[in-house]
Amino acid sequence: MSAVARAIVEPGFFENGPVQIALAVSAVVSLVVSALGVITVIRGQAFAGHSLADIGAAGGSGALLVGVGPLWGFFLLALAGAGAMELVGADRRRSRDLATGIVLGAGLGLAALFLYLDSRLANASGATSTILFGSIFAISSATIPVVIAVGAAALTLIAAIYRPLLLSSLSRDLAAARGVRVRLVGGLYLAALAAAVALSCLATGAILSTALLIGPAAGALRLTRRPGMAVIVSAAIAIASSCVGVLLAYDSYYWPPAGHGWPASFFIVVLTVLAYLAASAFASRTRRAA
Amino acid sequence: MFSGFMVNTWIVASVVAVLAGLVGFFVVLRGAAFAAHAVPNGSIAGAASAGLLGISVLAGLAVFSLLGAIAIAVLATRDRHDIAVALTLVLMLAVGALLLSFSSGYAPATYSLLFGEILGVSRAELGPTVGLALASLAVLAVLYRPLLLSSVLPEVSEARGIAALRIDLCFLVCVALVTTMTVPVVGTTLIFSLMVGPPGAARSLTKSPAAALVLSVMIALATVWLAIAAAYDLDLPVGFLVGVLAACAYAGGRGWATLRRGRAAVARA
Numbered sequence: 001m002s003a004v005a006r007a008i009v010e011p012g013f014f015e016n017g018p019v020q021i022a023l024a025v026s027a028v029v030s031l032v033v034s035a036l037g038v039i040t041v042i043r044g045q046a047f048a049g050h051s052l053a054d055i056g057a058a059g060g061s062g063a064l065l066v067g068v069g070p071l072w073g074f075f076l077l078a079l080a081g082a083g084a085m086e087l088v089g090a091d092r093r094r095s096r097d098l099a100t101g102i103v104l105g106a107g108l109g110l111a112a113l114f115l116y117l118d119s120r121l122a123n124a125s126g127a128t129s130t131i132l133f134g135s136i137f138a139i140s141s142a143t144i145p146v147v148i149a150v151g152a153a154a155l156t157l158i159a160a161i162y163r164p165l166l167l168s169s170l171s172r173d174l175a176a177a178r179g180v181r182v183r184l185v186g187g188l189y190l191a192a193l194a195a196a197v198a199l200s201c202l203a204t205g206a207i208l209s210t211a212l213l214i215g216p217a218a219g220a221l222r223l224t225r226r227p228g229m230a231v232i233v234s235a236a237i238a239i240a241s242s243c244v245g246v247l248l249a250y251d252s253y254y255w256p257p258a259g260h261g262w263p264a265s266f267f268i269v270v271l272t273v274l275a276y277l278a279a280s281a282f283a284s285r286t287r288r289a290a
Numbered sequence: 291m292f293s294g295f296m297v298n299t300w301i302v303a304s305v306v307a308v309l310a311g312l313v314g315f316f317v318v319l320r321g322a323a324f325a326a327h328a329v330p331n332g333s334i335a336g337a338a339s340a341g342l343l344g345i346s347v348l349a350g351l352a353v354f355s356l357l358g359a360i361a362i363a364v365l366a367t368r369d370r371h372d373i374a375v376a377l378t379l380v381l382m383l384a385v386g387a388l389l390l391s392f393s394s395g396y397a398p399a400t401y402s403l404l405f406g407e408i409l410g411v412s413r414a415e416l417g418p419t420v421g422l423a424l425a426s427l428a429v430l431a432v433l434y435r436p437l438l439l440s441s442v443l444p445e446v447s448e449a450r451g452i453a454a455l456r457i458d459l460c461f462l463v464c465v466a467l468v469t470t471m472t473v474p475v476v477g478t479t480l481i482f483s484l485m486v487g488p489p490g491a492a493r494s495l496t497k498s499p500a501a502a503l504v505l506s507v508m509i510a511l512a513t514v515w516l517a518i519a520a521a522y523d524l525d526l527p528v529g530f531l532v533g534v535l536a537a538c539a540y541a542g543g544r545g546w547a548t549l550r551r552g553r554a555a556v557a558r559a
Contacts, residue, residue: 272380
């Protein structure tokens with residue numbers, strides 16, 4: 001038994017400092033992001049969520065230039081991106097896709113510029129892969145309180161507007177008729193999403209953060225129709241995938257090619273997608289049985 | 291700016307712009323900006339694996355962007371389109387991240403794959419690129435009417451017996467073809483800007499599909515030419531310029547349309 005456990009959990013896994021930090025950060029991030037993901041999927045705003053993360057990459061790479069922590073860069077630019085989408089009309093269903101695409105293009109352009117300047121001026125030539133693909137084992141322990149604070153703020157904001165947000169996500173017209181300020185609620189949601197996405201960028205890198213946002217939530221919504229239940233299932237899937245992902249990344253150091261760990265974000269993404277496919281298959285089977 | 295190796299760049303970039311303008315018209319019409327972003331962006335896995343396996347980047351991109359297109363079309367029959375796109379995209383990117391980490395070390399190569407490199411077009415790539423361009427033009431010409439119909443009136447199109455899945459797949463394959471030839475110039479991350487900005491601007495300027503197509507191609511060409519000239523002169527990354535110029539083109543188009551509508555209202559009053 002212990003031999004099996006040793007084979008799965010390589011020795012030193014739980015005593016290793018960077019691993020402990022990685023586990024803590026990925027658990028908190030998964031909880032926050034997957035909960036917001038449920039609303040993102042219900043609202044049909046997967047594209048916006050992905051775009052905010054990509055735009056966040058511009059912030060992360062810009063932060064390296066000025067010498068502040070990447071989390072603030074991720075957050076500020078994602079917030080600015082959310083504002084820009086709101087302004088160009090990302091809220092209206094007809095023009096939403098195009099508006100999101102335009103803002104995303106401009107944001108990625110900025111990321112290209114900043115990453116270029118990073119390698120030129122700040123001498124950080126590895127910045128491209130760190131910012132875009134993440135490096136969860138390189139997070140310092142001082143970041144944990146910040147991660148928890150930002151995550152708690154995002155969850156509190158969503159909890160405060162939960163009912164009107166859900167109503168306006170399911171039916172915009174009905175919510176407006178009931179006196180919900182749809183535009184304001186949508187804006188607040190985008191702000192919380194920006195915070196969550198910034199956290200997610202830190203854990204899995206900017207362009208992979210969409211996996212934690214969409215995968216667990218979409219899987220959960222295949223299994224249950226109740227939004228509250230979906231949040232719980234989604235959080236469970238996300239936390240499990242990211243912790244197992246960190247574990248596998250740690251183990252992979254001994255896999256081929258020798259002496260070269262596989263990226264944690266790779267495992268996290270693959271696990272969330274597998275969870276979604278399993279949930280989807282399970283849902284269609286039970287539906288057929290019924 | 292027009293000497294030697296730069297000539298290749300100008301040719302490939304112009305070919306890419308024409309196709310991006312054409313395909314982009316349908317991207318905007320179908321509201322498929324996310325898919326147009328995902329197929330090229332995910333195909334980075336192809337470029338990375340090409341480096342590892344020692345095959346040409348063009349072949350790697352072709353295979354992966356086609357796989358992405360098929361995965362999106364198939365997944366979208368079971369769940370909502372944006373979720374299918376998001377999951378396909380992250381899966382492909384994750385494989386890309388893994389392969390890039392194996393081929394380790396050379397960071398500038400990763401960068402130019404993602405964001406483009408105007409000095410990276412070799413003579414050997416010229417032939418395949420033009421061939422692919424002609425192939426996609428032929429596909430577009432054949433698909434023009436059913437694609438237009440299914441984009442504007444999906445119900446009518448279904449009623450006429452045009453299968454939604456097949457059309458969606460054909461459309462995504464067009465996006466994949468454009469993706470394949472674009473990497474040496476604009477990079478996987480920003481080709482979609484060209485498929486969104488110029489056609490978006492064209493659509494806000496004219497209602498007629500044919501005029502919008504022509505306008506879209508012209509704006510895309512202007513964007514790319516300006517971006518390459520500026521990248522060459524100012525030594526800036528071409529991806530940055532394409533992304534920002536495409537957004538400016540769209541903003542300009544929207545502004546012009548608003549201005550004209552305002553004037554028309556004044557004239558009527």
